[in-house]
Amino acid sequence: MSVRVDGDVIHLAGRCRAEDAELLIVALQEHPGAAIDLSATQRLHLAVLQVLLAARPPVLGIPDSEFLAQHVVDLMQ
Amino acid sequence: MDDLLEQFLIEGRDLIAQAAADLDTLRRDPKDAAAIDSAFRAIHTLKGSVGIFPMGPAERVLHAAEEVLERARKARAMLDAATIAAIVGCLDAIDRWVDDLEGGGALSPDAEAVAAAAIARLPGADPAASEEVAPAPSFWVHALIERERGVLQGATTALTAFRYTPDAECFFRGEDPLAVVAGVPEIVALAVLPIGGSWPTLAEIDPFVCTSIIEGLSAAAIEAVQAAFRMMPDQVAIHPIAPFIDAQPESVGVTGHAAATLRVDAARIDALADGLGELVVAVNAFAPLAEQADAIDRDLAARIRAVQAGIERAASDLHRGVSAVRLVPLAPTLRRLPRMVREIAASLGKQVAFTMSGERLEVDKQVADGLFEPLLHLVRNAVDHGIEAPGDRETAGKSAAGRITLTASRDGDAILLVLADDGAGIDADRIRGVAATRGLIGEEAAAQLSDAAALRLIFTPGFSTAAAVTEVSGRGVGMDAVLTAVDRLRGTIEIESAPGAGTRFLLRLPANALTTRLLIVEIGGDRYGVPLDQIVETVRVDTSALMPVGGGRACVLRGRTVPVLSLAALLGVAERSNAATKLLVTRSGGENVALTVDGFAERVDTLVRPSSGILAGVPGVTGSTLLGDGDVLLVLDLPALAA
CATH class of the missing domain: 1.20.120.160 (HPT domain)
Structure with a gap:
């Protein structure tokens, strides 16, 4: 389970695949204003990133992946 | 623009x-x-x-x-x-x-x-x-440079910019573009941009369609970046970015150059010249004033004349200065011709060596501007109709490559442009035949024309000697357009041709268009101005030397028979009879023609205004000028009158 909702935080954990994009849209629609926790994210599919860039939720945590931490998290600020 | x-x-x-x-x-x-x-x-x-x-x-x-x-x-x-x-x-x-x-x-x-x-x-x-080293710098590179200015200013080595536009359906194939980009070495900047400029809302977003473009900068070499995208080369654009993009050492030289020269709108110079023309005319009003003063106080008259001379000197210095500003070298007008010759020759399968000389010569801007079209037309014509195909040239004992030369030189107040080719030449008989066939001239009249006059038939509207209208010369514009353009510049054009050896076009144009030097002539008690550049010579002959020829008169000048026309008759004013006849020789239609006048008066340097209003419709009058005493002088167009 890559997309997990915990109160006002949506956790994206492990390897997020293309299919997770649809789940993320639903989660964001059901929890407007929820923040995204990326601290356990190992990989982020572009399909998921597109949803985050469109929805612009607040972002928490720094992913393990060096590439994501250095170049992708900044894009969502 | x-x-x-x-x-x-x-x-x-x-x-x-x-x-x-x-x-x-x-x-x-x-x-x-x-x-x-x-x-x-x-x-x-x-x-x-x-x-x-x-x-x-x-x-x-x-x-x-x-x-x-x-x-x-x-x-x-x-x-x-x-x-x-x-x-x-x-x-x-x-x-x-x-x-x-x-x-x-x-x-x-x-x-x-x-x-x-x-x-x-x-x-x-x-x-x-x-292609790889310097691909087309597209809009995206400029936008990227703007966006990543901070990164670029800190960069000390060359960077490689990339733009990856994944296929919209790529998610279905299990591709992850972001994972591909993660494989690019030494990324220093990254951006994920929405196709179309803005992201959709959460409600509109289609999670199965890729709507992103990924752009970035890498410190790695182009080859390494290309390697990362080797699976999708058609979806990626790569461009090298030089370090210190803001630094442009050449700009120092450019600035230094700009300070030394000044580009001024030509209209402002024209306004200055116009104003100066008015000043010259106003100063001329001193002369009659001094004459009036003579009757009252000779000292006062002398002082007025001294003042007049002083202002005239200053005005003429100023005038020379303004004229000089308007002078531009011919080079910018002519520099496109060599390329045109190469292109035209290539399209016709001909070999042409084109050389120019005298392009540093300076002429009035108006002349330089008006010269390109007629010259291009003549050059085009020379390549198309003058120079023969390489095979034909060799058969005729010539080199396979034809030669065309354009020479510009100064000739008194005029510039002389000679365009010469070593092609087939123009056959006057063929011109006569074609003109007659086209109904431009009667067969008998054509037969009576001298060879020089027959060659000028090519300037007749509707004349085209090319058996087939070619791609190059046949654009619905004939040589008559050349004549019109040269006329407009108050120039003349002449043709010399030797069948088999080549053709020369001689263009004579005034070098200074700003003011015109006029000879004032008297005809039937009136005074008229005649532009000096239209006058070949002025001669006095005994009236008895005029011989009746056909319905008119002629006289022999320098061993050649020249037709004589009465300017008074042409202008519709009363003719006087004098013992000695004063003749004004001009060139009309390529031939010398003499015109009788009653007397020659002074020469003036003045601003001629083009005819307007009721004068515009009068044939043979190019314009008018104000004399110092306030009189209006009509300026005649001799070639038009003699035609």
């Missing part, structure tokens, strides 16, 4: 001309290191300028040409003739694209192919490699 483009059209063409001139020097002296340096600088600066406009192919071509020159510079090697020709070919292509840009704003559709061909002709050029 936007300012930037306008500036580029001027400066870009200057740079092309500079490089072309340097290459011409190198053709004659391949060891001239200064010329290689100068050509290199011009092409380098030009490459920077074209980058601002949608001229990707131009930038690639210039980059390739610059490399060749740079190698020659470093190795202190000589450029061989083939290399110089190849670089000239590159400049020709650029010149044409500058024309395209001016005409429609976009390069012709064949630009990519032309660029590839031009680059391929350069020695050591690998078209594929140059």
Whole structure:
């Protein structure tokens, strides 16, 4: 389970695949204003990133992946 | 037109001309290191300028040409003739694209192919490699440079920019573009941009369609970045970014140059010249004033004359200054001709060596501007109808390559342009025949024309000797357009042709269009002005020397019979009879014609205003001028009157 909702935080954990994009849209629609926790994210599919860039939720945590931490998290600020 | 483009059209063409001139020097002296340096600088600066406009192919071509020159510079090697020709070919292509840009704003559709061909002709050029080294700098590169300015300013080495536009359906195939980008080495900047400029709302988003473009900068070499995208080369654009993008060392030189010269709107100079013309006329009013004063106080009259002389001197100095400002070298007008000749010759499968001389000669801007069209037409005509096909030339015992020369020289108040070819020449009998067939002239009348007059039939509207209207010359514009354009500049054109040996067109144009030197003549008690540049000579002959010929009169001048017409009769005023006849000889229709006048008066240098109002419709009158005493002088157009 890559997309997990915990109160006002949506956790994206492990390897997020293309299919997770649809789940993320639903989660964001059901929890407007929820923040995204990326601290356990190992990989982020572009399909998921597109949803985050469109929805612009607040972002928490720094992913393990060096590439994501250095170049992708900044894009969502 | 936007300012930037306008500036580029001027400066870009200057740079092309500079490089072309340097290459011409190198053709004659391949060891001239200064010329290689100068050509290199011009092409380098030009490459920077074209980058601002949608001229990707131009930038690639210039980059390739610059490399060749740079190698020659470093190795202190000589450029061989083939290399110089190849670089000239590159400049020709650029010149044409500058024309395209001016005409429609976009390069012709064949630009990519032309660029590839031009680059391929350069020695050591690998078209594929140059494609990678300097691909078209697209809009995205400029946007990226803007966006990542901070990163770029900190960069000390070259960076590689990339733009990856994944296929919209790529998610279905299990691809993850972000994972691909994660494989790019040494990323220093990254951006994920929405296709179309803005992200959809959460409600609109389709999670199965890729709507992103990924752009970034890498510190790795182009090859390494390309390797990361090797699976999807068609979805990726890569462009090298030089370090310190803001630093442009050349700009120092450019600024220094700009301070030394000033570009001024020609209309302002015209206004200045107009005002000066009025001043000259106003000063002329002193003369009758001094005459009136003579009757009252001779001292006062003398002082008035002294003041008049002082103002006249100052005005004429000023006048010379303004005229000089309007003088421009012929070179910018003529510099496009060599390229046109090469193109026309190539399209007709002919070989032509074209040379020009005297292009540094300075003429009034109006003349320089008005000269290009008629010259181009004559040159086109010379290549198309003058120069024969290589095979025919060899059969005739000539070299396979035809020669066309354009010589400009100063001749008193006029400039003389001679366009000569060593082609087939014009057969006067054939011209007579064609003109008669086309119904432009009766057969009998045609037979009576001298060869020189028969050749002038080619200037008749509706005349075209080409059996088939060719792509090159047949554009619905005949040689009559040349005559009209030359007339408008108050010039004359003459043809000399020797069948089999070639043809010469002689254009005589006034060098200074600002004011006109007039000879004042008296006819039937009235005074008229005649432009000096229309007068071949003035002579006095005994009235008895005039012989009746046919319905008119003629006289012998310098061993040639010249028809004599009465200017009084032509103007419809009473004719006086004098013991000695004063003749004004002019050229009309290529022949000398003498016109009788009652007397010659002074010469004046004055501003002639073109006819307007009721005068506009009067044939034989080009305009009018104000004399110092306030009288209006009609200025005659002798060739038109004598025609």
